[in-house]
Amino acid sequence: MTSDENMAADEVAPEPVQPEAPRLELRDPLPPVVDTEAALEDTCARIMAGTGPIALDAERASGYRYSQRAYLIQVRREGSGTHLIDPIAFDSLVPLDTAFDGNEWILHAATQDLMCLAEVGLYPEKLFDTELAGRLLNLPRVGLAALVEHYLGLSLAKEFSAADWSTRPLPEPWLVYAALDVEVLIELRDLIDADLIAAGKREWAAEEFESLLLFQGPPERKEPWRRTSGLHKARGRRALGIVREIWQARDRIAADRDTTPGRILPDASILELATTPPQDLNALKGMRIMRNRGPRRFMSEWFDAIERGLTLDEHELPTTNQRIDGPPPPRAWADKNPEAAERLARGREIVTELAETHDLPTENLISPQLVRNLAWEPPAEVSVDTVADALRDQGAREWQIGLVAGPLADAFSS
Template sequence: MTDETTIVPLLEPREGIPPVIEDPTGLARVVRAFAEGTGPVAVDAERASGYRYSGRAYLVQLRRAGAGSALIDPIRCPDLSELDAALADAEVVLHAASQDLPCLAELGFRPRALFDTELAGRLLGYERVGLGMMVENVLGLRLEKGHSAADWSTRPLPEDWLRYAALDVEVLIELRDVLHEELKASGKLAWAEEEFAAVLAHRSPGPRTDPWRRTSGIHKVRALRGLAVVRELWTLRDSLAREADLAPGRVLPDSAIVAAALELPRTTKALTDIPAFTGRSARKHLRDWLAAITRARALPEPELPQPSAPGDGPPPANRWMDRDPVAARRLAAARAAVAALADEHRMPTENLLQPEAVRRLTWEPPAVVNAETVAARLRGLGAREWQIGLTARPVAEALARLEVTGGD
């Protein structure tokens, strides 16, 4: 931990704020410069989460030794495949890579080798792994993080936002180098490399079935007619948000959808009596909202949505004791074993072994419980080899003790 009195504010990029690349000629210069650079490439992307419908990138930042820093406007330069090809052999350094990899892939930029500084921090036991705190605790430098939640679709981008963006990659390689040495010294480098490879190999699941069921607060809606209102309003909102490229919550908040599903308003006056429908965006489509509610009210009984069916996984853990007390005791024993190991290796339990893997293992354990069968089950549930090597035997022993004692 860095002493507070020695922390140095990082206020300006070393070479100043680089110009934003907005045309093919400028992009070609960046490609040449980064191809001629050496060592890892620091990369970051800024999105407009909470403002825009899509998760696309609105600014891409890069830095490499010998090339300096670059800021690319992916709206004007939407194809980074040539940059991707030029950096095919380079290790790419990202912080919280899983957040940025999808939007970078949309631009044709797909790293082959990765170092994730957030994930490295987790494996090393750092309590706070946001980029700002990692830079502060590891390098003794303070980043200004005031624009992390800004609307990066804004054009032109203000100078102070560009300064912030450039600083996000300014010392990312230095952070990577220190963390790499710490991973090596602690014997965790191979674990980290396996985790980085898993991040790169991960593929996003396909579209959700009935995505409207993810509406926040839907658990309050018990009536089938109310669920039909949620479905109709959610579907209409999604269409309007997609068309306008706005975050759905800016078109109509979830709270408005749930309130309408509970109150089932019949008139515009009744609809506007619901506070969440009084916002400017919501009022713009009052007639459409009311028409959607009316459609839901008119649906024949067989066409009403039914309560969601149970998934293929175990129930929520807080219901296990009622549903299957023996499984609940298995879960507690496995969790205790994993927690003890996590403490021993100074990392969060969820990084030592995925909680979903623990739940599925203990809800439906192997017929014969031993280190080999538990390892095979964990492997089938997506656990990495380093995780299996650490946890399979202690978890198997914890479960076996329960079988011997009868769960007492």
Template sequence: MTDAQQTAEASPEVSTREPSGPAPVPLLAPREGVPPVTADPEALAGVVSAFAAGTGPVAVDAERASGYRYGQRAYLVQLRRAGAGTALVDPAAVPDLSALGEALAQAEWVLHAATQDLPCLRDIGMVPTRLFDTELAGRLAGFARVGLGVMVETVLGYSLEKGHSAVDWSSRPLPEPWLRYAALDVELLVDLRDALEEELRRQGKLEWALEEFAAIAAAPPPPPRKDPWRRTSGLHKVRRRRQLAVVRELWTARDRLARRRDLSPGKVLSDAAIIAAAQALPPDVKTLAGLHGFGHRMGRRQLQQWQSAIDRARELPEAELPQPGLPAEGPPPPRAWPDRDPAAAARLAAARGAVTAHAEELRLPQENLLAPDVVRRLCWEPPAERTPQAVSEALRGLGAREWQIEQTVEALTEALGATA
């Protein structure tokens, strides 16, 4: 039994139960009040100076306008650090925050669900070298729910306002209640970090978390997604290649228009409308206007641009039509394994069972103990030698962290060996 297992078994109550006892105390306003929005170079220089002089970790959060604007750019950045207080920075007014990023380069950044905010922060020049992710820390510590609000309630005993998470943060001026909500998101983030660090240390999992955080900070930006049009909701209803070409042409035309107008693509044309047009293959604007999503509110000029995209798809040579699916990368879907490779299917069943059982012992999600894709790839192409050393090398090559390898290699070696 590992130290982490012994510690978790000795005191499971903190990391597995929902809050009980006194009701959480509502947190109604930041300690120093809501700061003014930093929206000009002079004010930004003041923020940079104050935060460079601050001490300890810096809480960082970003608000986007998902569902309203094109892309995932930040429309407000919130920061808090001891000695500097809280700052609210408007990247729409001061889009280059690289000076702030450089001033905080040596500090530990505390974020909640870091992978959601890091791309938009990177775009404005803010890239951490060290971070602490309170959501991931909560997962590793075994909390059942890891949203920021419930974590603050469970761990610190305060309740945060929840009413403005999905508003249009590109609006200007930003209403005072929204700014108060934004400031409160970083008000207790460092306190939450400190409490979770102590809990992870108590459970013997702190080194695991630090390894995970280092991997997130070091990860390069993801490459552009291949054939992003294939993520159109409802694509599974489209079977024929000519219809798939319609989806591709409409998606591309919509994306181009959404980018130009800085609107969420769904506000330009819904996925449901794209699928309806692909299924119907309308020959003209009049027919198109009768389809779902192309109603009377859409002007003839708009209808004509969508019909032009459909016509382009209709006229494509057969050789240029998209294939029904992307070329497979990696193992096939597990449901196909029993027919294609029964031995691999047996390995996968044994390995999944072993990883799941150990994750339950450690009181953390199975996918955090070892990514399901890593398990699949290992089982589809196992090492020639079914030894702990060979399995460790295979896991390392698949991107598993050292703590994950240490925790799973014995069970996976046994599972692969039993089905050899």
């Protein structure tokens, strides 16, 4: 082989460049923002005159505001067009809920929007969640942009997803972005629905969507302050007590000002104050973390919180172990309850096999927490019926119970 041939053999053929999908564009002119009673009345009339399901989306300001309220609601329906509604301009949007008249809602990642929509008087009677449907189809990516590209061959920009939607007036590029989020949601729903039917999963999806109608938000944490980033740096109960007092003070301030807590005082600053508490107010003022205007505005609140943490009685201090509901972390099972550890290992193996058989993500086949709960404390008499009842009591859907109850009962009783 010649040197030229050797060089050619060593060369790696470049990866073919995939052509970029064309961008999704608005088919109609950008509608004006609905922010008056007259405009809302006209919007309701147009929606009622439309046909078919109703595509909805909501924009929040999670990284900027304490509340999870909606700052823009997008609605689209065939024969009605797209509507951009400013919920801040109205006491409630019950007239809009009436205009929906029990028709199916189409949402993407419904659990993110249902609570803020309910806050303004919007409650679904039927819904279709495109993200959840994508999970049931075991698609590799289920974000809205990924689904739009997969099914429609179009790219959907998401550059304003983390914008401060409480801004007024909202910039036009943001409004275009928001309108595009519902532009093809109806077409997307129909294509995904056809795949669900072809995969024999439509009834499963119907049960999942039905359960979303009862969604009341994530369960409230008993000790939310323990989510402080870097909490492991707080050594001992006294330091944890100071973290808790500062966290709670910050949370009250953030709620009063409707500002995300991290903008009031970062978690890292809470940890620094708790691990090296200043001896007096002057020492607090001299700390590097108090140089910024945000934390400095609430100097007395931080010092009072530190004082409370330093003077708590021993019985008032938090434990060094996080209080949790249900069984302990699985890593501790082998020592604390070896039989439960064996049941969990068998249960996980069964769930993995079933998920592969039915082409599902394991977490959508059955919640991992339910498997842990059942493995830790199985029914006194393990059978298909008792396992099914235990899963049902914890919120499993009937289609899930039908697939996993028997195999789990066999695994746990062996």
